[in-house]
Amino acid sequence: MDTFRTRLLILARLALLLLAAACSGDADFSGVIETGVLEAGAYRAEITAIDRLLFSDAAIDDQRREAAGLQLEALAARVAKEKPAKFMRLESLELRALAERAKGATSARDLDSLRTNWMRIRNNLFEDQWWFARSAEDLEPAGASGGMITGGETAPDPAPEPGSAWQAREAEHAPDSAAAYVPAQPSDGWDVVEGRWSATAVSIDGRSSGDPELSSSRWTFAGGELAIEGSGKVERFSYSVEGDALRIRSIDAGEAGSVEGWMLYRRTGAVMQVAFHDNLRQRPLGFKPQAEGGDPLVVVVLEQR
Numbered sequence: 001m002d003t004f005r006t007r008l009l010i011l012a013r014l015a016l017l018l019l020a021a022a023c024s025g026d027a028d029f030s031g032v033i034e035t036g037v038l039e040a041g042a043y044r045a046e047i048t049a050i051d052r053l054l055f056s057d058a059a060i061d062d063q064r065r066e067a068a069g070l071q072l073e074a075l076a077a078r079v080a081k082e083k084p085a086k087f088m089r090l091e092s093l094e095l096r097a098l099a100e101r102a103k104g105a106t107s108a109r110d111l112d113s114l115r116t117n118w119m120r121i122r123n124n125l126f127e128d129q130w131w132f133a134r135s136a137e138d139l140e141p142a143g144a145s146g147g148m149i150t151g152g153e154t155a156p157d158p159a160p161e162p163g164s165a166w167q168a169r170e171a172e173h174a175p176d177s178a179a180a181y182v183p184a185q186p187s188d189g190w191d192v193v194e195g196r197w198s199a200t201a202v203s204i205d206g207r208s209s210g211d212p213e214l215s216s217s218r219w220t221f222a223g224g225e226l227a228i229e230g231s232g233k234v235e236r237f238s239y240s241v242e243g244d245a246l247r248i249r250s251i252d253a254g255e256a257g258s259v260e261g262w263m264l265y266r267r268t269g270a271v272m273q274v275a276f277h278d279n280l281r282q283r284p285l286g287f288k289p290q291a292e293g294g295d296p297l298v299v300v301v302l303e304q305r
Contacts, residue, residue: 034084040126045270045303046075046200047122051133052268054102054115065103066287067266068114070273072099073208074201074301079125094121192241193265194221197272197302199230204296205289214300225251245283246274270304 040047053068076095082088098117105111122132133139197219202209209215217230226237226248236251237259244266250259261280264287266273275287277295289297 033086033090035087035124036082036084037127038079038082038125040129040132043075043078043126044131046071046078047126047132049268049271050075050118052139054111054118055133055136055139057136060105060107060111062288065105067268067273068105069099069103070201070203070299070301071268071271072096072102073203074271074303077201091121091125193246193267193272194223196220196305198305199300200303201301203299206297209298214298217300218305219302248280272302272304273299274302275299 050068050071053064053071056064058064072095076092076099079088079095080092094117098114098121101110101117102114105114119132119134199214199217199219202211202214204211213230213233217228220227220229221239224238224240226239226246228235228237237248238251239246239248244264246263246265248261248263259280261276262283263274263276263280264284265275266287273287275284276298277284278298279295282295284297287297287299
């Protein structure tokens with residue numbers, strides 16, 4: 001029994017040393033733990049969203065802090081499922097720690113530290129890609145994949161200036177037959193959210209949740225109808241887009257009767273967050289819990305499939 005406890009203590013100390021080294025910016029797992037590299041293209045939506053939130057020249061505000069934290073937590077949850085398991089779990093812990101720091105960032109110095117540590121973790125996990133951002137000039141224009149989160153809404157960024165750094169890099173790496181860049185146009189219709197989405201992270205009143213009905217759910221928005229599939233059940237709603245909110249109403253009324261209510265949404269490219277109260281009826285005031293004692297606020301991070 002003493003030998004077993006000694007081994008556990010040694011393993012725990014080793015894990016703490018590895019995590020401390022990683023957080024200091026000098027992480028080197030070679031010779032200590034099996035490392036691995038993930039296919040960056042399969043994670044491009046998450047990487048690009050985090051790049052835009054961390055490298056943007058926009059002011060640091062609550063919306064940006066919260067969005068960066070949620071995006072990093074969603075990436076951490078996905079990375080933790082990859083192999084080699086031990087290495088990916090350590091990297092996932094680093095991402096979660098970075099998410100907490102992002103939520104508390106208030107100064108340019110905080111932002112510089114976040115950027116430095118994000119680039120280090122990104123390089124640990126993925127082979128370098130031309131579309132990785134290292135400054136605001138490297139950011140992919142929002143019109144190519146969505147909009148920048150501003151004040152709780154998704155607003156399209158202006159089209160890139162001719163000769164911009166991103167456009168030059170895209171031209172350099174694009175195949176000869178690639179079509180010219182055409183910025184997406186803003187829309188007030190169903191196509192703002194339309195498509196198939198998979199849940200990558202869930203929080204309830206600001207705390208991560210493993211709710212089985214939501215954590216692995218699939219959402220399909222099509223022509224004013226929303227289908228949410230999870231835990232072997234499918235719930236269907238009609239919906240309309242009203243500014244930064246979705247007004248929804250259940251289609252298949254069960255024993256509890258018809259449900260009608262609200263969801264907030266905000267989208268950055270191929271990643272979207274939705275927020276709603278547990279009973280759906282009350283319209284959320286934002287993506288953070290407003291006061292104790294009310295109905296729980298659920299926030300789901302969705303990735304477009």
